Amino acid sequence: MVGKKSSEVLTAAPRRRPLSSWAIRHFSTAIAALGRLSRQPFASLMTVLVIGVTLALPAAMHLVIKNAQVISASWDNALDFSVYLRTDVSLADAERLVNIVSQRADVENVTLIAAADALAEFREQSGFGEALDHLSVNPLPHTLVVRPSAANTEVSMGLLNEELGNLPEADFVQVDTEWVQRFHAILDILERAIAIGAALLAAAIVVIIGNTIRLDIQNRREEIEVTKLIGASNAFVRRPFLYIGMWYGLGGGVLALLLVGYGLYALKEPIARLSGLYSSPFAALALDFSESLIIAGAGIVLGLVGSWVAAARHMRRIEPR
Amino acid sequence: MIRIEEVTKRYPGGHDALKGLSLHVEKGEMVFVTGHSGAGKSTLLRLIALIDRPTGGQVIVDGQNTRRITRRKIPAYRRQIGMVFQDHKLLYDRPVFDNVALPLIIAGLDHREAGRKVRAALDQVSLLHKEKQSPETLSSGEQQRVGIARAIVSRPKLLIADEPTGNLDPDLSLEVMRIFRRFNEVGVTLLIASHDIALIDQLGCRRIALADGALEVQREEDPVAEYVERLEAEQERERW
Numbered sequence: 001m002v003g004k005k006s007s008e009v010l011t012a013a014p015r016r017r018p019l020s021s022w023a024i025r026h027f028s029t030a031i032a033a034l035g036r037l038s039r040q041p042f043a044s045l046m047t048v049l050v051i052g053v054t055l056a057l058p059a060a061m062h063l064v065i066k067n068a069q070v071i072s073a074s075w076d077n078a079l080d081f082s083v084y085l086r087t088d089v090s091l092a093d094a095e096r097l098v099n100i101v102s103q104r105a106d107v108e109n110v111t112l113i114a115a116a117d118a119l120a121e122f123r124e125q126s127g128f129g130e131a132l133d134h135l136s137v138n139p140l141p142h143t144l145v146v147r148p149s150a151a152n153t154e155v156s157m158g159l160l161n162e163e164l165g166n167l168p169e170a171d172f173v174q175v176d177t178e179w180v181q182r183f184h185a186i187l188d189i190l191e192r193a194i195a196i197g198a199a200l201l202a203a204a205i206v207v208i209i210g211n212t213i214r215l216d217i218q219n220r221r222e223e224i225e226v227t228k229l230i231g232a233s234n235a236f237v238r239r240p241f242l243y244i245g246m247w248y249g250l251g252g253g254v255l256a257l258l259l260v261g262y263g264l265y266a267l268k269e270p271i272a273r274l275s276g277l278y279s280s281p282f283a284a285l286a287l288d289f290s291e292s293l294i295i296a297g298a299g300i301v302l303g304l305v306g307s308w309v310a311a312a313r314h315m316r317r318i319e320p321r
Numbered sequence: 322m323i324r325i326e327e328v329t330k331r332y333p334g335g336h337d338a339l340k341g342l343s344l345h346v347e348k349g350e351m352v353f354v355t356g357h358s359g360a361g362k363s364t365l366l367r368l369i370a371l372i373d374r375p376t377g378g379q380v381i382v383d384g385q386n387t388r389r390i391t392r393r394k395i396p397a398y399r400r401q402i403g404m405v406f407q408d409h410k411l412l413y414d415r416p417v418f419d420n421v422a423l424p425l426i427i428a429g430l431d432h433r434e435a436g437r438k439v440r441a442a443l444d445q446v447s448l449l450h451k452e453k454q455s456p457e458t459l460s461s462g463e464q465q466r467v468g469i470a471r472a473i474v475s476r477p478k479l480l481i482a483d484e485p486t487g488n489l490d491p492d493l494s495l496e497v498m499r500i501f502r503r504f505n506e507v508g509v510t511l512l513i514a515s516h517d518i519a520l521i522d523q524l525g526c527r528r529i530a531l532a533d534g535a536l537e538v539q540r541e542e543d544p545v546a547e548y549v550e551r552l553e554a555e556q557e558r559e560r561w
Contacts, residue, residue, distance in 0.1 A: 021429065022429075025426075025431075223414070226410045226412060227423065227427065228396070229370070229372070229410065230399065230400075230404065230423060230424050231396045231397070231400035231424060231427055233396040234396075236396075319372075320372050321372070
């Protein structure tokens with residue numbers, strides 16, 4: 001009876017061995033690791049909480065930058081070009097030019113500020129009114145204020161700038177982009193700072209998980225010794241700890257997403273009120289699917305790295321005595 | 322099955338546990354190693370299980386020179402040997418079934434396949450009805466039988482046991498020895514360290530006596546010494 005059974009096993013085993021049993025073994029180890037965590041819910045939750053908050057910080061900062069970039073991108077296209085015409089260009093020529101320029105596809109509309117109007121405005125606002133009275137001629141040129149269409153890219157804006165400057169009537173073209181460029185530069189710096197911060201926080205997560213796993217390994221020292229004694233390889237003993245690390249990381253990643261999501265929800269109304277005041281349709285962007293995957297994936301990878309480091313350092317030293 | 326050639330073992334600190342020991346155990350034999358504590362019984366078993374390495378000499382198990390087994394290959398080597406310990410070395414956080422299944426899980430068997438073998442092993446030590454219990458709820462004798470079931474579940478050709486009856490009373494000891502005997506009858510080679518000479522004599526197996534890290538010098542028939550030895554063994558058993 002027994003002999004028959006064992007011969008059955010011998011013939012059946014090689015056919016079934018390869019992938020499915022490997023996967024089943026890993027799956028059951030993963031589930032067992034999850035079960036072990038759920039038996040100490042408080043301690044596990046604390047670890048997940050620390051990792052979640054640590055991951056949520058860079059994720060939230062990334063979101064702030066991302067939204068700031070969206071807002072500033074809309075400013076880019078709202079820039080106007082001031083085309084100062086040569087002083088010898090007549091008002092009639094200037095008006096004809098308005099018609100020509102406003103027919104361009106990349107131009108939304110063109111406003112003409114006549115030299116006389118400009119002088120009147122200047123007189124009113126500068127306080128040099130009387131001094132200006134002594135001028136025999138108006139020193140100000142006619143000016144076209146060209147508003148580019150919203151579809152323009154950075155490249156086509158540059159092209160438009162150049163072509164406006166090449167108009168025979170144009171003296172020079174001014175674009176007030178400096179402050180936007182400064183804003184972009186600040187965003188770039190912030191983005192890099194966040195990347196550095198994220199790297200440091202990632203290292204912190206590796207250390208946190210590594211330390212948690214190290215304690216776990218110490219608590220289960222006897223079990224590890226016994227399993228090694230009956231022929232378990234290092235890989236076999238290490239596997240449950242790697243899965244525990246993975247679960248910590250995944251839990252932390254999901255928690256980070258929840259925290260960021262809740263933060264955004266809490267800010268939704270004030271943001272709507274503010275954009276209402278600017279009569280802007282802006283609504284804060286949330287993390288998209290791939291960004292969410294990256295955060296959860298980062299949690300998993302960091303969890304695995306942390307537990308791997310701990311296991312590699314401490315497992316080898318535990319040998320049967 | 323086991324060839325020990327001129328083996329010495331010196332522990333750090335200079336203590337010589339084995340001093341040029343040589344012995345052979347044939348395939349299918351059931352051999353007891355006896356001797357006082359400190360005679361080198363445990364050291365011998367540790368060398369066979371590769372928990373320790375010999376300082377000198379050769380340990381050859383089933384044709385493999387253990388000197389050539391690298392650290393990475395130790396797990397696969399240990400899986401060929403069943404081991405029984407005085408303190409059972411069970412895992413108390415999981416039921417009897419899982420304890421016995423552990424060597425099979427380590428070897429990569431799936432649960433269905435393992436289940437059959439585990440039940441067969443538990444049946445052989447008459448503990449089939451306790452597979453779901455925690456080892457903590459079992460008596461010492463039952464725990465030792467779980468340990469034995471774990472040692473034989475993957476059907477090793479060699480089984481080594483270090484004082485397997487050390488914590489058991491005479492009746493339970495005899496029962497454990499009978500279980501070993503049955504394995505021996507189906508071809509398993511057994512090497513058992515024990516000081517329970519009376520029990521060993523009852524079984525009528527070969528006995529290798531160690532003293533001070535070497536084979537004990539064979540004495541002439543000495544009824545008085547034999548009587549004293551028997552008396553000592555009796556006393557030792559009564560202590561448990």
